[in-house]
Amino acid sequence: MFTLASWKHLRIPFSFYLMPVFFFALALTPNHNPERLLLIFMGLHLFLYPASNGYNSYFDKDEKSIGGLRNPPKVNKGLYYLALLFTLISVMLGAMVNWQVGSMLLVYSLISMAYSHPSIRLKKYAVASWIVAGFFQGCFTFCMAYAGLSDFGWDVFAKSHVFIPGILTSLMLWGSYPLTQIYQHEEDSKRGDQTLSLKLGIKGTFTFAALWFLVAGSAFSWYFLDKGQEQALFVFLGSLSPVILYFLVWFTFATKSVERYVNYDWAMWMNRISGICLNAFFIWYFLENTQIMQVFY
Template sequence: MLKWSNWKHLRIPFSFYLMPVFFFALAMTPNHNGERILIVLITLHLFLYPSSNGYNSYFDKDEKSIGGLRNPPKVTLGLYYLSLLFFLVSLGLAYLINWQFASMVLVYGLVSMAYSHPSIRLKKHPFLSWFIAGFFQGFFTFCMAYAGLSDFGWEIFSRQHVIIPGILTSLMLWGSYPLTQVYQHEEDAKRGDQTLSLKLGVRGTFSFAALWFLVSGIAFAWFFIQRSQVNALYGFLLAMVPVVLYFVIWFSFVRKDEKRYANYTWAMWMNRVSGIALNAFFIWYFLENTQILQVF
């Protein structure tokens, strides 16, 4: 369990790319508390997400590049137990806030396990796995983070002011998620996993992503306009400029040579560009929306 190869499969730095959802929830919550912010951040990004990464890696047994690992080491039984240990720690930390937040962490963890576990293996179902991944990493995580940050329970899933921004996060993830699978077609096909990207094909994946990026962009614009936050709209559009430019350039290269450019390196740089841009925007939006700097 303590082997370095097992820890590499947790891919803790990869949690950075899921942080925009946390910062968006932080921007929207009315009840800020330093201790809760730290607990939720550590619970989700240092333990829950890495647990999910390690657990799925154990059952996938990938031999080629996966998100965050260009050359994944061979998995061992120790990785399985390490991922479960991280999951138990995430539950214990979540319980420090309240039992309902802990139960949300439990639900997320169980669903993520079902993604790759051979008895269920959601990865075999292209549209179902795409929907569930986007829903739980977006909407569900937003609501879960909001509940933990605010010390609320399951009732927040019925609140319009939580539901709408939660849906926005899923819209964006439904566009970006297939792009993370575009370089894994050979390995997925070998295992019999019918991912959405494999089903759509390389060019179809890019076209599909472009459509969802357009939908999510319009939805975010509507969100900021109806809140009379024109500055936030401009900030969001500015943050999207490098993401859209990179996507367009990548797609143009892919159209010329799929095998050469639909690869791990280009996909990871897409993650980096979008991760940096969205984290920067939502951190700024948190400071702007809460006007927290005016307290100091």
């Protein structure tokens, strides 16, 4: 039942690009515990995100490139059941921390299903899908990871020292999200999905992303300065410089030739560079913020 094609659609390696949210939460959590760390990491990156990818792929039935798959194989019913199995496992892993964390994973899963299921399909609504995807992959996931890592519950969403950095992660995702759709206009149009990138157009998508990157960068700068962490600010800005440089080069080339430069390869390299740089920064921030680095000084 669970064919190789179904496993490919889970796109487990693609979870790498969402790991910065986890590492940011890890850097700020006050109660580190190896068992909880493993449970939450596995629940999110090995099961929850792949389940979401697989469920989305099953209903999209893409014929052209999607994130993490240049040539997606045809989907079958096995993919649907595999996605549900992975969802169940992720919720069970969260429940091993506490029932509230398990319920958070369940809520994320249901929202993810609503995003692609034909009876609701948030994906066909440009602004709604942008807001929901950015909030749940960013702020909600940050608060969920923080709660799981610290053995807390839903009350973390009411704590400003958790919710504010969570919103910062959403600001970054609200900027990058339309860029993940920029090469899929033809496929989305055929399905009737009015994505934000499709509404904005190619140039509009780049401009929109640039404005949100500026907002996100300013917000993170305020956050680090407010905490008296000037070094973190400089390291953060330095880690983003390759991302910004690539983005500007891509934007420049795209204005000259859409057909040549607005495609899967350029979009995936944007993901790779930003994923590597942001993961590196937040791992460093975790080591620095928890004073683990002091051992090596």
